[in-house]
Amino acid sequence: MAQMVRVHNFNVSSDGYGAGEGQSLERPFGDADATALFSWSGATAHGPTRTEPGGSYGLDDYCTREWHRNVGAEIMGRNKFGPQRGPWENLEWEGWWGAEPPFRTPVFVLTHHVRPSITRGATTFHFLNASPKEALAQALDAADGKDVRIGGGVATVRAFLEADLIDQMHVAVAPVELGRGEQLWTSPDTLTDRFHLERIPSPSGVTHHFFWRK
Amino acid sequence: MAQMVRVHNFNVSSDGYGAGEGQSLERPFGDADATALFSWSGATAHGPTRTEPGGSYGLDDYCTREWHRNVGAEIMGRNKFGPQRGPWENLEWEGWWGAEPPFRTPVFVLTHHVRPSITRGATTFHFLNASPKEALAQALDAADGKDVRIGGGVATVRAFLEADLIDQMHVAVAPVELGRGEQLWTSPDTLTDRFHLERIPSPSGVTHHFFWRK
Numbered sequence: 001m002a003q004m005v006r007v008h009n010f011n012v013s014s015d016g017y018g019a020g021e022g023q024s025l026e027r028p029f030g031d032a033d034a035t036a037l038f039s040w041s042g043a044t045a046h047g048p049t050r051t052e053p054g055g056s057y058g059l060d061d062y063c064t065r066e067w068h069r070n071v072g073a074e075i076m077g078r079n080k081f082g083p084q085r086g087p088w089e090n091l092e093w094e095g096w097w098g099a100e101p102p103f104r105t106p107v108f109v110l111t112h113h114v115r116p117s118i119t120r121g122a123t124t125f126h127f128l129n130a131s132p133k134e135a136l137a138q139a140l141d142a143a144d145g146k147d148v149r150i151g152g153g154v155a156t157v158r159a160f161l162e163a164d165l166i167d168q169m170h171v172a173v174a175p176v177e178l179g180r181g182e183q184l185w186t187s188p189d190t191l192t193d194r195f196h197l198e199r200i201p202s203p204s205g206v207t208h209h210f211f212w213r214k
Numbered sequence: 215m216a217q218m219v220r221v222h223n224f225n226v227s228s229d230g231y232g233a234g235e236g237q238s239l240e241r242p243f244g245d246a247d248a249t250a251l252f253s254w255s256g257a258t259a260h261g262p263t264r265t266e267p268g269g270s271y272g273l274d275d276y277c278t279r280e281w282h283r284n285v286g287a288e289i290m291g292r293n294k295f296g297p298q299r300g301p302w303e304n305l306e307w308e309g310w311w312g313a314e315p316p317f318r319t320p321v322f323v324l325t326h327h328v329r330p331s332i333t334r335g336a337t338t339f340h341f342l343n344a345s346p347k348e349a350l351a352q353a354l355d356a357a358d359g360k361d362v363r364i365g366g367g368v369a370t371v372r373a374f375l376e377a378d379l380i381d382q383m384h385v386a387v388a389p390v391e392l393g394r395g396e397q398l399w400t401s402p403d404t405l406t407d408r409f410h411l412e413r414i415p416s417p418s419g420v421t422h423h424f425f426w427r428k
Contacts, residue, residue: 058414212270
């Protein structure tokens with residue numbers, strides 16, 4: 001099949017916020033309570049933070065697993081990579097994820113302040129000062145025939161939506177309001193001119209939103 | 215993770231029938247209208263009969279794709295392999311699936327009438343006169359660390375349930391009544407003593423039932 005550009009397991013509040021304000025080293029999601037957005041995935045058998053057997057194998061686990069399937073590269077914004085802003089003061093920061101980042105593919109970090117690539121475990125981070133379209137061309141090439149995941153945060157997903165570069169998108173909407181911060185949308189219906197939209201409520205409380213191009 | 219024994223994309227009517235009566239070469243599902251049971255999957259982007267681009271990427275497609283994921287062997291009953299009964303009159307029959315069966319793994323066919331193995335494309339069919347437990351031991355070994363799918367039909371899934379050998383099960387319940395035939399259950403609630411059960415209605419009309427061991 002053709003290579004796809006996909007968003008998966010992107011989490012927003014019922015009012016469309018994916019993060020609060022004031023990101024810092026201690027608070028990667030700013031002043032928002034990220035737990036309320038992510039707990040559905042953490043409870044699954046394939047949850048990214050699971051260290052022991054157990055967890056659910058229902059709808060939420062299907063969605064959690066999909067994050068990995070047939071992905072050959074990721075593109076993320078600099079604010080997903082780290083809390084720093086502006087020129088790098090030094091190169092000690094190598095991401096939030098330690099020695100074995102979960103991506104296990106090339107990852108392209110969009111930034112106005114490029115730096116040398118970093119390899120940690122099976123993941124290599126490349127830093128690009130590029131438009132969404134230019135970055136995507138590189139990521140599609142690096143993905144070796146597999147799909148490219150747009151990893152976020154909110155500003156990065158919005159930039160790729162605005163450039164009309166996304167084929168499929170899974171967004172889990174949590175039953176909490178944040179009221180302020182980084183907003184993905186005022187309503188998912190703002191995207192239905194271009195995308196099919198299926199809303200599937202999960203017993204966990206989130207509503208999975210599946211978008212695919214019309 | 216540990217190897218799992220899984221059922222996926224098993225289709226039954228609202229009254230629990232997976233096939234009608236009177237299976238024949240022309241009617242693999244007997245006198246039941248199988249179209250009504252299977253159409254949800256055929257409409258998806260990854261539907262097994264799809265030959266052109268298109269199709270949905272929502273919940274039904276997630277379920278359809280899962281049939282392949284991390285499966286290293288299948289076990290099926292003889293009635294899934296073909297419509298013949300009793301001793302093989304000859305060995306011309308090699309399954310319904312032509313030169314490229316979709317399994318692409320070893321497949322163990324349970325039968326009282328064994329015959330030599332058959333390789334077609336990436337699939338090899340082995341014929342075993344064995345109990346569910348004995349067959350599963352061989353399939354787990356052949357699966358090379360991956361999971362084993364119990365492929366059906368109804369009698370085979372029931373036998374593995376009765377032997378308590380199934381870890382996860384996905385059954386799509388279609389909004390049609392068949393009234394007679396091969397019955398998987400009188401109600402999915404008959405399994406909730408041993409399994410968690412999540413029921414997720416799909417916009418296509420089927421209700422996906424996800425079971426996993428308690």
